Amino acid sequence: MTACRLCGASGLAGVVDLGATPPCELFLTAEALDAPEPTYPLHLKVCTTCWLAQLPPLITPEETFTEYAYFSSYSTSWVEHARRFVDGAGLRPDSFVVEVASNDGYLLQHVVARGVRCLGIEPSANVGRAAIDKGVPTLTDFLSPEVGQRVRAEHGPADLVVANNVYAHIPDIVGFTRGLRALVADDGRVSIEVQHLLTLMELNQYDTIYHEHFQYYTVASAQQALAAGGLHLVDVELLPTHGGSIRLWARPEEAPVSPRVVEVLAREKAAGLHELSGYEDFAARVAKVRRDLLRFLIDAADAGKTVAGYGAPGKGNTLLNHCGIRPDLLAYTVDRNPYKHGKFTPGSRIPIHAPERIAADRPDYVLVLPWNLRDELVEQLAYVREWGGALVFPIPSLEVVA
The missing domain is CATH 3.40.50.150 (Vaccinia Virus protein VP39)
Known part of the structure; x- marks a missing residue:
């Protein structure tokens, strides 16, 4: 992408490059796990004329x-x-x-x-x-x-x-x-x-x-x-x-x-x-979020602690893929949407279950991926405290809520 889609100017400056990821809502079936999975660059740029931040149109709305x-x-x-x-x-x-x-x-x-x-x-x-x-x-x-x-x-x-x-x-x-x-x-x-x-x-x-x-x-x-x-x-x-x-x-x-x-x-x-x-400093702050979350998950795994996810939103798939999180660090996630049950997150291949799985397994930590619903989910997940579990919010910075 060399020109701004709004004003047509050619002065696009890089803001943050998140590597290459699959489209965030293309959840995988079990049968698709052995098939190739397309990925696309995820590099945010900003127009230095009209200041519209933008991604290239690598996929279409129809897809x-x-x-x-x-x-x-x-x-x-x-x-x-x-x-x-x-x-x-x-x-x-x-x-x-x-x-x-x-x-x-x-x-x-x-x-x-x-x-x-x-x-x-x-x-x-x-x-x-x-x-x-x-x-x-x-x-x-x-x-x-x-x-x-x-x-x-x-x-x-x-x-x-x-x-x-x-x-x-x-x-x-x-x-x-x-x-x-x-x-x-x-x-x-x-x-x-x-x-x-x-x-x-x-x-x-x-x-x-x-x-x-x-x-x-x-x-x-x-x-x-x-x-x-x-x-x-x-x-x-x-x-x-x-x-x-x-x-x-x-x-x-x-x-x-x-x-x-x-x-x-x-x-x-x-x-x-x-x-x-x-x-100019956004990319450095993004890198710190990634390091802090990975450090927490690796330390939890080394300590024998169990971690499950809550939610399978599009934003969560950006986070999981950018951080390189796989089932060895996040065993599974759960979601209220039955459409996603039995499927796997794109790229990271983490299984998605119904929310009841958390109460059945009693993990030590629950990584909350739809952090934007924090107040709603802190209330919904209050039962995690019953077995001494804690909620983990990765953004804007890592926070563990016991």
Whole structure:
């Protein structure tokens, strides 16, 4: 990749090189363990013109999202986050809401419960079926300007368009943004939630770098991406979700910009993210996270301690592969999603079981891979203390919670 996918500039500087890994959601069956497994470079770069951090498009969204392993509703806290958003969205009985990448209906189910008309656009047929089973009208498709125009012609313009945790997953940022513009009414609103590059850098959240995330946004770069597709950023909220996210509010028509936009832009600038200096020590901090986790796991193995994992998220697979963790250091992991049971993590080949396995085996340590759900999981895993076990959080720095 030699040119920025947003502004076209050629000045891309390396931020961190995580080697080569398989796509993070391509979990392996037992039969696939003896077959070749494709890997792709994972080298994050930043454009020194518009400051969009990005990965080359080595895999396509179609390869990842036609059949998808991630179901949003398995996170209780995320479903509650969506409910609060819907409650505060100011919807009227005659509103029309469209969510892009609507997953299994985790958000639109709350819109349906209010009796408000809505539509989900979800590319993964298997996940979309779960939404339909909840009574959420769902179109199986990838958003493009043409799909946006077709939905608008058939259903009318949307008063609110929601795009949560998808803006990073689209290599054609401008085309996708034009699709959002096609969906939304001229006086409507677009809400986008995406991980904030500022917290990713500050808190060493490098495991959220994986191939299906094509870019990582500051408010500055997001503002330029929205403008390129015909939308104007009018407000921003800082959210704790996914370790630190931004909720971008945009409109088709220019409107006064909230002071919060100015404040966050100033924070980003103070952190050095609008110049190359802010990115220069990130790779060294990532290397320390890797060394600390490996040292802990090796010491535990040498001491005869048992370690199991909790969760099999995409971010966990970046961490496991970058650190070179295999079943000799992490015997298995567990996950609430039955879709993953009996499969193996890509690259690291760690078996995935149902959560009940932890209580049955009573490991000395439980390595928590979805660290972004810390509060929820500390509560769910409180029973580990019954046998003197402890939870291990690898990010932002190694922490053992007894």
